[in-house]
Amino acid sequence: MIRIKNLNKSFNNHLILKNINLEIKKKEKIAIIGPSGSGKSTFLRCLNLLEKPDSGQIYFNDIDITNKKTDIKKVRQKMNMVFQYFNLFENKTVLENITLAPIKLKKINRETAINNAISLLEKVGLKDKKDCYPKQLSGGQKQRIAILRSIAMDPEVILLDEPTSSLDPEMIEEVLNVIKELSKSEITLICVTHEINFARNMADRVIFLCDGMVLNDGTPEEIFNNTTNERLQNFLRGIIK
């Protein structure tokens, strides 16, 4: 579904991603782990071209999205993103945040979009917040809404960029529960995370990114229990303590 070929990306002549090659299959739930500064977020942001790769190709359903002729806006509708800092629209209510893109981009009937949004809100227990503005919500609530905002677009892929890193500890659980629920669906998930336990339970594939390279790529079992890679062992030891 997504094929990445020889992807390179640098900032100010500093190479962040070094010749990455990966293939991601439909419905896969992938966790990307790795030390800070290893290029995890940059990698994720290259996938929907929020960052422009220096070289290499990214194929989404066999379409090269790095090709200038590709309408990236159409691709992004099927490949949504959830951010570390939520990035809800501050001038819109919760309901409007969720329905804006379906109504304006997918041209879904307004009423259907609202009903859909309300049933999503109900599932995560935030129906009573539908008319609130983002600034009236807690971090955990905001992130849950941000995830719903992506789901409402009915995408094929959701990219999650450290969705719990900016949350207070007591709120992490409620967000993780939503993502866990999401992982039972058909949607392909690619999640950059520091929550090793979460990665272990949610993902069916874990990628260890270090110094801009894919050092390990395997099932959670292979990565967390049976690795022989010293760098990965060091990293895991550091985190689990």
Added chain:
Amino acid sequence: MAKKIKLKFAFILSSILTIFLILLPNIKAKTEFETIEKGVLTFGTNATFPPFEYLGDDGKVTGFDIELGEAIAEKLGLKAKFIDMSFESILPSVKNKKLDAGIAGLTKTPEREKEAAFSMSYFEGNQFILTKKDRDIKNEKSFENLTVATQVGTTANEIAKKLATKVKNLKLKEYDSNDIMVEDLVQNKLDAVILDEIVSKTKEIKYGDKIKATDGKVIDCPIENSCIACSKENKELLEGINKALTEIKSSKKYNELLKKYMHIDLKEKEKAIKKNGLTEQFSTAFLEKDRWKLYLKGLLVTLTITIISAIIGFFLGSILAILKLTKTKSGKTTIISRIVNIYISIIRGTPVLVQLLIMWLVILKNAKNGILVASIAFGLNSAAYVAEIIRGGINAVDKGQTEACHSMGFSQVSTMYYVVLPQGLKNSIPALCNEFISLLKETAIVGYVALADLTRAAFSISAATYQTFMPLILTAIMYFLVTKLASIILGLIERRLSQ
């Protein structure tokens, strides 16, 4: 050979004849004068110059020049119309055909003759020198080490400049208003003031115990000939005015006018001038003859211009702000953005008065509606400031929301429209309110384009009542009240929108 010459001669003769035949009907048709408004003779004047022109008790321009202008128009079969404007703008406006003629005690000088044509003289007056009681002016040498003031653009101004080249250490000062100039003399900020005879005499009566007037003959001041200014291109009108003036000057009417404005006037005004108490001043400058209506009319003009230009400024400014933020796909600034930047720096780097005059005299020189021209000038000016305010507001919107929009598939334009601009505008509201209030005060210069706004009303009333203090204080109070009211209303709106 001889045949050829004959042929040539016949050809020339016949062409001259044809030209005559073409011109003849035209000459006959020119019995009616060509004016900017059909059937109306539009004069520009500056009603701060009694007894030549000032605002009468009914709030309309009146004076010697005005009645003379009316008499001339009548002789020409036209209706007279007078536009009260800043003195310096009169000749440029005549040149640019925003006026048919200027009548404002104008004296003919070689420099002015470059701008406009002048009629024969209709009044001869002397220049006088005003000083404090204890200073004697005997000759040019008496001016050594003195600070001498004159009104911009007047004959006295020319005299003083010439004097400065001959006399040691003479410091020149220029004023827009006679009233403030003489007030400064009384306050010892000036040593001498040169003014024409009538105004000097009036001032001498007002400040009788403090200042005195010396005849300009002691320094060989030329006699001031007041003339009417016309466009150089409208020779027929100039001839018509000259013919009318000749007739009027030999008529009874002219003597009546002289009597009414140049002699009796002084004694009648003497009483008005002597009023000194605050309540008395207030009642003359505000209550008497319904003068308060003049302030209110002026205020209405001020508010109209402010509101129209604020609307222009807001919409144009928002567009400019967005254009300035446009980027190419590779993240560089676009040409449009650079052009907007140049526009903003030019507007912010030049005085609004200069912009207003350029708009009135150059860009929109054919426009007659001063309110429209002023609103456009102020609107264009304000847009530059609004653009910077809104750009700041937009930049303050957290970039993450833009990324979120892009990552969902929104285009640049819809991201701006649905998410960024509404928040950017909200961020800009407090600064926009400030801009509105400074705009309101900045419009005080529209007198330059012939508009009677609140400030101009103060000058006019000041000239009509021979008072400087009270009209200016009342105007200041009115500006203050309006800006205060505006900031309260804007504050309420601000609070409502930020909820």
